[in-house]
Amino acid sequence: MKLTKRALMTGAAMALGLAATGPALAQDKTKVGFVYVGPVGDGGWTYEHDKGRQAVEEHFGDKVETVFVESVPEGPDSERVMTQMALDGADLIFTTSFGYMDPTINVAKKFPDVKFEHATGYKTADNVSVYSARFYEGRAVQGTIAGHMTESNVIGYIGSYPIPEVIRGINSAYIHAKKVNPDVQFKIVWAFTWFDPAKEADAAKVLIEQGADVILQHTDSTAPQAAAQEAGNVITFGQASDMAEYGPKPRVSSIIDNWAPYYIARTQAVMDGTWTSTNTWDGIGPGMVGIGEISDAVPAEVKAEALALKDALASGEYHAFTGPLKKQDGSDWLAEGETADDGTLAGMNFYVEGIEGDIPQ
Amino acid sequence: MLRLEKRRQPSRAFAWATPVLAVVATMIFGGLLFAALGKDPLVAIRTIFWDPLFGQHAFYYRPQLLVKGGPLILIAIGLSLGFRAGIWNIGAEGQYILGAICGAGVGLAFYPMEGWFIFPLMVIAGALGGLVWAMIPGLLKVKFGTNEILVSLMLVYVAEQLLASVSLGLLKNPQGFGFPGSRNLQQYDSAHNAELIAGTGMHWGVAAAFIAVIFAYILLTRHQLGYHIRLTGEAPRAARFAGVSPTRLVLFCLGISGACAGLAGMFEVSGPAGQVTIDFNTGYGFTAIIVAFLGRLHPVGILLAGLLMALTYIGGEIAQSGLGLPAAAIQMFQGMLLFFLLAVDVLTGYRLRLGGATKEGEAA
C-alpha cells in the first residue's frame, strides 16, 4: 500500500514537474526559489541569504527570476512552500535553515527534475545538495585578534544553542587566542535563542561586568555591539553581516556569510545543465566566509598576523584544528601535525583542553 | 448619534451575512494596502483567496487546507465548549506542546520496534499529555479559585522551555550529529501518522478534527451536558439551580480542550511535522482561539473559520513568492480580516439605531 502510494505521488509530481519546467525553459528564464526561516530584515542570517539572492538577480539579469518566502516555520509549512515553488516552475530551490532538512528531502522526492540546495544539513539525494560554511576558520582569525587585544585576559563568548556549529566556533577561537596569549580565559554564556536582542544585550553586559574586554557572539543581532560600545573599552566582532556601523570600535572585524558566489555558481550549473548533487563545505578560500575589514583599533602587527593566518587558512596550508590538541577531559584528540577530519568536526560535541565549564545537555 | 440596541433574538440573517461582509471589507482595505505597496490589488486578492482553491495547482493546495486547518479546528472545537460556559483556557499552545512531547516520547520509547499497538498508545499519551497540562489550571480553579486564563497562559511558557529541554536532551536523535531535535517519526512506520488516502491531506488528525466537529455538534444540540454548558455561559445562576455542578463542568471543559489540543500536537508531530524540535510549536494554540471566535463558537462555524484561516496562510505564501509581497503585509492582512470579523459580529446581537429614534435600523 505504501509503495503504491509513493509511486503514485512520484508519478503525478513527475508529470507536473515536467509540465511546470516546460514553459520556464521555453522562456529561457531560470527560476530560483529561496525559503527563509526569518524575515529578510533580520540583519543577520536571513538578510545575508537574501543578499545572495539579490546577487544572483544582478549577475544574471533577465536570465533568471528569483522568488522567496520569508519567516517560514520549519516543518509542514516549509514543505508546502517548497512544493509550491516547485509547482510554480522553480528549477532550483535553496532552503536556508537546518530545520528544513527532512522537508527538503521529502519534496525533492516528489520533484526529481527540480534541484534542491539545503544549507547546513547533512542529508543529500540525487537532486539535493548540501552546503555550509566553515565559519570556524573565521573564528580562528577572531581568536588571534582577541588573544592579542585582551588586557584583562578574559574573553566573553555568547553562544546560541549548544550545537556542533557553535561549539566548533568556540574551540577554534579558543585555540588561537591561547596560542598568542597563554593566560587567556573564556567565559561562555548560552542564550538559548538565535535572536532575542534584549537577551543578547544582557548577556554581553553580564560578560563585560565579569571582566571580559572582548566579546565574541554567535547570535545574530547587533545588541552586543551596542552594549560593548556603551561600556567603553571593549572590542567585538560582527557576526553574519559586517556590522560596520559599529566600527572602528568596538567592532574591530567580522565574519561575513557570503553566499553570493555559491548561489551564482549553482544557478550557472543549472543553466548549463551541469548541476550534480554535491556536499560543499567552503571556508575563507572560496570566499564563502568573509573576514570584514580589520579596523585601525587593532595594532598593525596584530592585523598583519591575523591577515597572514587568514591567507594560510584560505590557501589550505594551515588547518584551524591542527594537533597537538587534547579534549577538555585531558584525553588525546589530535597528534602533532594531525588535522581534524570533517566527520568529527561536523558532530563536534566537546570542548578542547583549557576551556572551563560544561556544554549544557 | 449611533446607538446599539440589543435584539431580542440574535438575527439569523446577520449571523450568516456578517462574515461575508467582513471578508468583503478586508478585501477592500487589504487591496488598498497592497496597492500602497505597489502591487495590483485585484491580482493579490485573487492569489490569496482564489488560487489555492481553484487555481492551476489547486489539486495540491486543497489537501493542504486540511493539513493546515485540521489542528486549528481540532483545538478550537475543544476550546469552544469551555468558552461557551465562560471557562477560558487560553493555554492551548502549551497543551499542544505537551501532547506532542508525550506522543512522540511514547513512540520513540519503542523505537526501533514495529507493532500495531504503538500508534494507538501514542494517541492516548498525546491526549493525556494535553489533558494533564490543562488539569493544572482546572484543579487550581476548583480548589483555590485561581484564574484559569492566567494560569493556562503561564503554562505555555513553561511548556516552551520543556520543549527546548527535551529537544536538546531527552528526545534528541542519537544519530543526529548533535543537532537538536528528535528522530523523524515519518521514517518510523509504526509511529507515522500517514495520510489515510494518498494525496488528500487527510491524516488521522484531520479525521479527528471532523469527528470533533460532529461530536461537539451533537453534544451541544442533543445532550444534556451541552445544555448545561450553554446554560452556564448564558445564565450562571440559573444553571446552578438546574443542578449543574460548576466543579465538574470546569474540569470537563478544561480537560476536553486540553485533550483536543494534546491530540492535535501528537498528530502533528507524528505526521506533517515528523519530529520534536525547539521551534515545533508555530502558534496553532493561539490561532485556534481566534478561530473559535471567528466561528462564533459554533462547531460548523469553527470548521469554516479554520479552513478560512488556513486559506489565508496558504494564499499568503503564494502571494509572497508569486507577487513578492512581504510576509508582514500578509500578517497585517490577516489581522485586518480578524478585526473586521470581530467588529461586524455585533450586528448579529444588536441593531444600530440613530440617536433615540425608534425607527428600524439598517435591517433585521
Place this chain on the structure above:
Amino acid sequence: MDLSAINPVLLIASLMVAATAVMIAAIGELIVERAGVLNLGVEGMMITGAICGFAVAVQTGSPTAGFIAAAAGGAALSMLFAFLTQFALANQVASGLALTLFGLGLSALLGQGYQGIKPPSTPRLDIPVLSDLPWVGRIVFGHDLMVYFGLALVAATWAFLKYARAGLVLRAVGENHDAAHALGYKVVRIRVLAIAFGGAMAGLGGAYISLVRVPQWTEGMTAGIGWIALALVVFASWKPWRVLLGAYLFGGVTVLQLNLQAAGIAIPVEYLSMSPYIITIVVLVIMSADKSRAPASLGRIFHATH
C-alpha cells in the same frame, strides 16, 4: 567556578535596566485591567511603539521626540482594540490576539529601511559627585532617564489608584461596571482612556528596547516581552509596587542566570527560565486564598441597556 566574579552592584544596576521596558508596559496593562479590560495585544503595541519611536528618533535626531512618538503610536494602535471591544462589543481575548498579529505586521512594514541604523543615544544621568559614589552612585544615579521615568510611573500609578478620585472611579468601573454605570460614570469613556494609556505605555516600553536597551531596529525585536508584561500584571496581583518587584524578579532571573553561566556554573537554563512563570502561578494560588483577586469585571463585555 568563580562566584566572586559576579559584582552585586553591577548586577543590580543592570537588572534595573533589564526590568524597565517590561515594567512600563506592565503598568499600562495594569491600568487597563483595573478598568476591567483584558488586552492581550501588549506585544503588538510594544513592537509598534518600538518602530515609531525608532523612526522618529532617527528622523529628528531627538530621543525625546522618539519616545513621544512611541507613546502616540502605541495609543493609536490600542484605539483599534478599544473600538472593537468597547463599541463593537467583540471578545477581548480574540481582539487582543488579533491586535498582536496586526501590530507585528504593521511594525515590520513601517520598519523597512530602518535596519542597520544607529539611533541617537539617550542621555544618561550624570551628576558629577553623586554618580561617582561607590555602590549607590552606580545604582541610584547612573541610569538613563527612562529608568527613573519607570520608577516615577510606578509611584504615580500607585498614588493615582489610592488617592485620586479618578483612580477610585477607574477601580469602580473595573469591579462592577453595571453599578458604576448606575452611579452615572461613563464606563465606556473611562475604559477607552485606560486602553489608550495602556497602549501609550506599551509603546514607551517598546521604544525603550529599540532606543536604549538594544539600540537598533529589527523585525520582531520585542521577542515576547509583551507577553511577560501580561504575566507580570498577574504576578503583581494588580498592585503597582508589586509590578516593580515582579519586574526586578523577572529581569533578575535572566540577568542572574547569565551571570551564573558566565561564572562557569553549570545550571539547567531551561528550568531556571521557566521559574518566574511557575512562581507567578504559585503567587496566583496564594492570592486567591486571601481574596485579593482580579478586578471582578475583568474581560467581561459591558453594554449599557439604558
